[in-house]
Amino acid sequence: MTRNPTKNTKQKRSDPRELSRFVEELSWLLKTFENIDYDALSSLSHEMEFFFSNSQRLRKRDGVSRNTAILVGILPDFLMDSSLFPTNEGIVEFADAALGLPISRWQKKSKYEIIGQIVCHTNDASPNKVRLLSEVIEEMLDSKTSLRRAIEANRDNGQSWGEVIRHLYNDF
Known part of the structure; x- marks a missing residue:
């Protein structure tokens, strides 16, 4: 059974040329930032999640x-x-x-x-x-x-x- 995409859903692109360009861009990006500490990036992600969840909680109070x-x-x-x-x-x-x-x-x-x-x-x-x-x-x-x-x-x-x-x- 094939699904027909409605006008509100986007069809995922799977063209091999586009995928190849994506991998090329991603590898260029990773090379550019090769000195990034990925463990620190993970930690930053958790801190940002904590910050945003707390700020949303504060905003929910009525002023x-x-x-x-x-x-x-x-x-x-x-x-x-x-x-x-x-x-x-x-x-x-x-x-x-x-x-x-x-x-x-x-x-x-x-x-x-x-x-x-x-x-x-x-x-x-x-x-x-x-x-x-x-x-x-x-x-x-x-x-x-x-x-x-x-x-x-x-x-x-x-x-x-x-x-x-x-x-x-x-x-x-």
């Missing part, structure tokens, strides 16, 4: 991982800003108010330890808070924005980070 990645990327720089966070207490208050991440025994930790703990536990925060906070912080990183000036003024007037965050979440 949460992207927002978390953005937030984790900008949080350290933001929290190190001494005009917004002159004390460790302010950082701890911000983490609790903005992300719902209480920091225990923060008085015995350095600023870097506190920030590291916040960054490491950002995945524990609600996806909605992560999304909103990443948008707010991206805008606030520029010290000339009206949002940044308003927050600095509110903090200078004695508003807690809890109050500031509540206003931010309502406005955004």
Whole structure:
């Protein structure tokens, strides 16, 4: 029984001249790259497969991982800003108010330890808070924005980070 190729399937080529040209091109290619370590090529293939399978898994999540990645990327720089966070207490208050991440025994930790703990536990925060906070912080990183000036003024007037965050979440 012979199969008739439909217009959607391609017929494989088996012309001896074409096959001969293919073998000639393949041998030329192999000679050109004769110093290739084929074991390393196999290893690279496995690494690429691992990378692509993980990146597809991350993309399947509904944007949460992207927002978390953005937030984790900008949080350290933001929290190190001494005009917004002159004390460790302010950082701890911000983490609790903005992300719902209480920091225990923060008085015995350095600023870097506190920030590291916040960054490491950002995945524990609600996806909605992560999304909103990443948008707010991206805008606030520029010290000339009206949002940044308003927050600095509110903090200078004695508003807690809890109050500031509540206003931010309502406005955004």
